[in-house]
Amino acid sequence: MRASHGGDATADGNLPLEPDRFVGRSAELTELARALDASRLVTVTGPGGVGKSRLTARAAARSAPPDGVWRVELASVRDPELVDFAVVEALGLTDHTTRLPREALLAHLTGRQLLLLLDGFEHLVEVCAPLVAELVGRVPGLRVLAVGRRPLELAGERVVALAPLDEGEAAELLAERAAQQGVVLCEEDADVRELCRRLDGIPLAVELAAGRLRALSPGELLARFDDRFRLLAGGRRDALPRHQTLRTAIGWSHELCTPEERLLWARLSVFAGRFDLEAAEYVCGGDGLPSDGVLDVLSELLAQSVVVREETATGLRYRMLDTIRAYGADWLEAAGDAARLRRRHRDWYLGLATWCELDWFSPRQGEVAARVEAELPNLRGALEYCLTEPDETHLGQYLAGSLWFYWAGCGRLSEGRHWLEQAVQLDSDNDQSRLKALWVLGYVAILQGDTVPALAALQECREEADHAANPTAVAYAEHRTGCLALVTDDMPRAEALLRSALDRYQQIGELNSNVLMGQVELAMARAFQGDLADAVKLCEDVRRVCEDHGERWTRSYALYVLAYVAWSEGRLPHARDLLADCLGSAHGFRDLLGSVLAVELLALVTAAEGDAAEAALLQGAAGVMWPSVGLPLFGSAYYNAPHELCEAMARERLGDGPYEERVREGARLGREAAVARALGQRRPLDAVPVPRGPVRPSPVGVDMRKPAASPTRKGGETAG
Numbered sequence: 001m002r003a004s005h006g007g008d009a010t011a012d013g014n015l016p017l018e019p020d021r022f023v024g025r026s027a028e029l030t031e032l033a034r035a036l037d038a039s040r041l042v043t044v045t046g047p048g049g050v051g052k053s054r055l056t057a058r059a060a061a062r063s064a065p066p067d068g069v070w071r072v073e074l075a076s077v078r079d080p081e082l083v084d085f086a087v088v089e090a091l092g093l094t095d096h097t098t099r100l101p102r103e104a105l106l107a108h109l110t111g112r113q114l115l116l117l118l119d120g121f122e123h124l125v126e127v128c129a130p131l132v133a134e135l136v137g138r139v140p141g142l143r144v145l146a147v148g149r150r151p152l153e154l155a156g157e158r159v160v161a162l163a164p165l166d167e168g169e170a171a172e173l174l175a176e177r178a179a180q181q182g183v184v185l186c187e188e189d190a191d192v193r194e195l196c197r198r199l200d201g202i203p204l205a206v207e208l209a210a211g212r213l214r215a216l217s218p219g220e221l222l223a224r225f226d227d228r229f230r231l232l233a234g235g236r237r238d239a240l241p242r243h244q245t246l247r248t249a250i251g252w253s254h255e256l257c258t259p260e261e262r263l264l265w266a267r268l269s270v271f272a273g274r275f276d277l278e279a280a281e282y283v284c285g286g287d288g289l290p291s292d293g294v295l296d297v298l299s300e301l302l303a304q305s306v307v308v309r310e311e312t313a314t315g316l317r318y319r320m321l322d323t324i325r326a327y328g329a330d331w332l333e334a335a336g337d338a339a340r341l342r343r344r345h346r347d348w349y350l351g352l353a354t355w356c357e358l359d360w361f362s363p364r365q366g367e368v369a370a371r372v373e374a375e376l377p378n379l380r381g382a383l384e385y386c387l388t389e390p391d392e393t394h395l396g397q398y399l400a401g402s403l404w405f406y407w408a409g410c411g412r413l414s415e416g417r418h419w420l421e422q423a424v425q426l427d428s429d430n431d432q433s434r435l436k437a438l439w440v441l442g443y444v445a446i447l448q449g450d451t452v453p454a455l456a457a458l459q460e461c462r463e464e465a466d467h468a469a470n471p472t473a474v475a476y477a478e479h480r481t482g483c484l485a486l487v488t489d490d491m492p493r494a495e496a497l498l499r500s501a502l503d504r505y506q507q508i509g510e511l512n513s514n515v516l517m518g519q520v521e522l523a524m525a526r527a528f529q530g531d532l533a534d535a536v537k538l539c540e541d542v543r544r545v546c547e548d549h550g551e552r553w554t555r556s557y558a559l560y561v562l563a564y565v566a567w568s569e570g571r572l573p574h575a576r577d578l579l580a581d582c583l584g585s586a587h588g589f590r591d592l593l594g595s596v597l598a599v600e601l602l603a604l605v606t607a608a609e610g611d612a613a614e615a616a617l618l619q620g621a622a623g624v625m626w627p628s629v630g631l632p633l634f635g636s637a638y639y640n641a642p643h644e645l646c647e648a649m650a651r652e653r654l655g656d657g658p659y660e661e662r663v664r665e666g667a668r669l670g671r672e673a674a675v676a677r678a679l680g681q682r683r684p685l686d687a688v689p690v691p692r693g694p695v696r697p698s699p700v701g702v703d704m705r706k707p708a709a710s711p712t713r714k715g716g717e718t719a720g
Helices: 026-038 052-063 080-090 101-109 122-138 167-180 190-198 203-210 218-233 242-255 259-268 277-284 291-303 322-334 338-360 365-388 393-402 404-409 413-424 431-447 451-468 471-487 491-508 513-528 532-549 553-568 572-588 592-609 612-628 637-654 656-667 671-680
Strands: 041-045 069-073 114-119 142-148 158-161 308-312 315-319
Touching: 026 041, 026 052, 026 158, 041 052, 052 069, 052 114, 052 142, 069 080, 080 101, 080 122, 080 413, 101 122, 101 612, 114 122, 122 142, 167 190, 167 203, 190 218, 203 242, 242 322, 259 277, 259 291, 259 322, 277 291, 277 315, 277 338, 322 338, 338 365, 338 393, 338 404, 365 393, 365 404, 365 413, 393 413, 393 431, 404 413, 404 431, 404 513, 413 431, 431 451, 431 471, 451 471, 471 491, 471 513, 491 513, 513 532, 513 553, 532 553, 553 572, 553 592, 572 592, 572 671, 592 612, 592 637, 592 671, 612 637, 612 656, 612 671, 637 656
Parallel strands: 041 142, 041 158, 069 114, 114 142
Antiparallel strands: 308 315
């Protein structure tokens, strides 16, 4: 995600402060700004709860590099192998290829000037240090601001150690937080000052103390807290380490909680990142805490600053700071209840994934995509649990397979393949779950243009499905094998396999986005073979069914094929309207494949309309998108022919030099700007007359019925 410039970022270290109130830290902000000016790698260190994240968010917002500030929250990442994926996710990258995430990162960052804020890396330092070293070493325009409890220990690293607030600043913060509870404090009050001294000026500890001021006065708090400190420190307050101060403050706050509040605190620690009320009620309710009582107890934890409330794009969410969550996790382990809670957590997110897969074929597709995006840390946790616990493998295979729509439709192919490959390597006592993971793995590999592993997974799926007499898995394996034939230019085989798969789907009563995508792929095969009327019939049927069900993702690919036919028949305004609709949907889902196909065809329509300069610019924009998709136009001669025709038309009108300059100009557009340009393009008045018919040769004799070059056997997927 891109960092907010309102100073409201949060993570391990401090609770949210109001954007217009930032107690103290002016000197530290100045020091950090100087460090960022002097070094491309700055690490802010300090104990948990000292305010590292708050300070760095402010400093980053003020730095304003040309390509923005991008924040990566690593506190919820447990698997070191997911660090690169987390950075890719934070940068909003969509990469369909088989490149490692590190390679995609380097390709994206090259030539850009931005600040990457890595927050909460200390438990992953062995992975983060080499990652940062490589990024900084190979991307001259990159600066990294790291936040953790220890340095990365890299050459050129500038370390800024953040100290707690001084007594006056801590008292100011306590008074401000008390005011939010409706309690008025005097910052000069002796009890207030003494309490802040006991808290060592650690902002998180001050926040926790402020949460108690509704029920206890500062003096009463001090008496209780003083006893706690003496007990743990052997009476030597001045020898108390700050990290022990924070843990003591948390433990003291925990002791003041009711039994129900302690119980919920411990149980909430199973969540990774944010969670909603329904999840908390299901996972944490029961066995001493009724589900219908979770909200009341949660409200108390919110008032005590143990839990943070956040408004997000997917609604109201809650979060525990990592330090507080870790304290609760220790209590959960000590109570012997951790395994049960992790199973309940797994069950909830397994159910969520099942619901989302079903609801993907509905008007709620956009909501489903946003929900899975928001729940990704928890879904990762559920996957990790299933794939590492005995007797849970089949559930991990089921979960990885059920998220096919997210991996394929929302730009998460690399991570999807990571989980799917782990899943299918494990033995399972549930054939159906493993078969699903296999065909989804084959689908993802096709989308990445990795045809050999794709074919291997699909053949294994087909053989095992035949042996298990599983007609659903047979249909999906056959479907995706037909898709593979399509992008490798074997149109007769593609048509035969896709028709057979569609017949199988009809026989078993299967209807969803995948089934309709098979029909779109068949339509594309028919169009490539010159039967435009059949292609239109197939896609109009898909369009009708999609609109009846509110489905937009598969519909966008049907619109692409219809636009291809409209262009072939010379109906340029209609083709443009169809492609604008297609591109809007694909881009909204972060489906880079659908987006770049639409931009490519829009370039050809634009050239046919007479604006060769704009067509060349759109080709340049598409050209820089393809490396994140895979082999340009799948290495398919059929898909490449319109591109070659567009280039020939544009070069003829502009000349080689001006054409190539416009392509370079398009390549300099970012993805958002390119899509906006494509969607907002005006229609020129000097359109080129277009002969009607299923095939339109280019000025250099490219025949759309035949490959423009020798077919390859590599590529991605045509429609989804």
